[in-house]
Structure formats: structure tokens, C-alpha cells
Amino acid sequence: MQYVEISTDFSAAHFLESEFIHGHNFKVKVKFYGNLDNDGMVVDFDKAKDTLDEICNKFDHKVMLAESSVDSRNIAGEIKVQKKIYDIAKEDIVFLPISATTAEYVAEYIAKKLKEKFKSQNLKISVELEENYDSSATFFM
Numbered sequence: 842m843q844y845v846e847i848s849t850d851f852s853a854a855h856f857l858e859s860e861f862i863h864g865h866n867f868k869v870k871v872k873f874y875g876n877l878d879n880d881g882m883v884v885d886f887d888k889a890k891d892t893l894d895e896i897c898n899k900f901d902h903k904v905m906l907a908e909s910s911v912d913s914r915n916i917a918g919e920i921k922v923q924k925k926i927y928d929i930a931k932e933d934i935v936f937l938p939i940s941a942t943t944a945e946y947v948a949e950y951i952a953k954k955l956k957e958k959f960k961s962q963n964l965k966i967s968v969e970l971e972e973n974y975d976s977s978a979t980f981f982m
């Protein structure tokens with residue numbers, strides 16, 4: 842078995858319980874593990890890169906919010922999270938179907954999206970999401 846690796850990055854804001862809103866320049870490193878196909882590839886680099894960019898571009902320059910962490914939201918754009926009210930333009934928010942916007946959960950979300958797109962291929966996928974040079978989380982499936 843071999844693996845190929847691709848990467849991308851995005852800038853986004855998030856906040857976890859007991860944290861103030863803040864941002865990171867996230868780096869995403871993805872490994873696809875598998876056997877070589879008839880063309881001698883584990884995965885097509887262009888397709889893999891395009892797919893990863895498509896997923897991550899949705900987060901770029903946005904506020905990432907876990908759907909379940911939002912107490913309420915109204916049509917005026919006000920969002921209530923942990924008793925604080927934020928007025929953030931709707932188009933600046935990306936709601937994610939995860940429990941919290943930790944690096945762990947976001948990495949898992951990206952991995953599942955990739956797995957969906959490459960489900961016809963027998964690949965193992967790992968996604969490493971780096972918040973800072975000294976901290977990252979990896980999800981493997």
C-alpha cells in the first residue's frame with residue numbers, strides 16, 4: 842500500500858466553549874492510502890486537490906459555527922451562542938453539522954466529505970487539521 846498527500850489552507854474564525862471568538866490560518870494535510878490503479882495512481886492528484894479545495898473554500902474567510910452550539914438565530918442575523926449575542930452577516934457564517942468546531946471535529950467533517958466523493962475507490966483517508974504550527978488534530982478513516 843502507498844499513500845499520496847495533498848494540502849491546502851483556509852482562514853476562518855471559530856470559538857469553542859469558554860473561548861472568545863478568534864481565527865486561525867488553518868492548514869489541511871490529507872493522505873490517501875490505497876493500492877495503485879491501472880494508471881499507476883493511488884488517486885488522481887487534480888481530482889483530489891479540486892475536491893479538497895471545494896470543501897475548504899466554503900470555510901475560507903468565514904465564521905465556522907456548529908449547528909448544535911447555536912442557542913437561537915433570528916432573521917435579523919443575530920445569533921445567540923452561550924448567552925452571548927453576535928450580529929454576524931449570514932453570508933459570513935458556515936454552519937456545520939458537528940458538535941463543536943474543534944480541530945478534531947472539523948478534520949472529521951472534511952474526511953467524511955472526501956470519503957463521500959471518493960467512495961467508489963477503496964481508499965483510507967487521513968485529514969490533519971493544523972491550527973497553529975504546534976497544534977493539529979488528525980482524523981483517520
Ligand SMILES: [Zn+2]
Pocket residue numbers: 855863864865972
Ligand atoms: Zn481556535
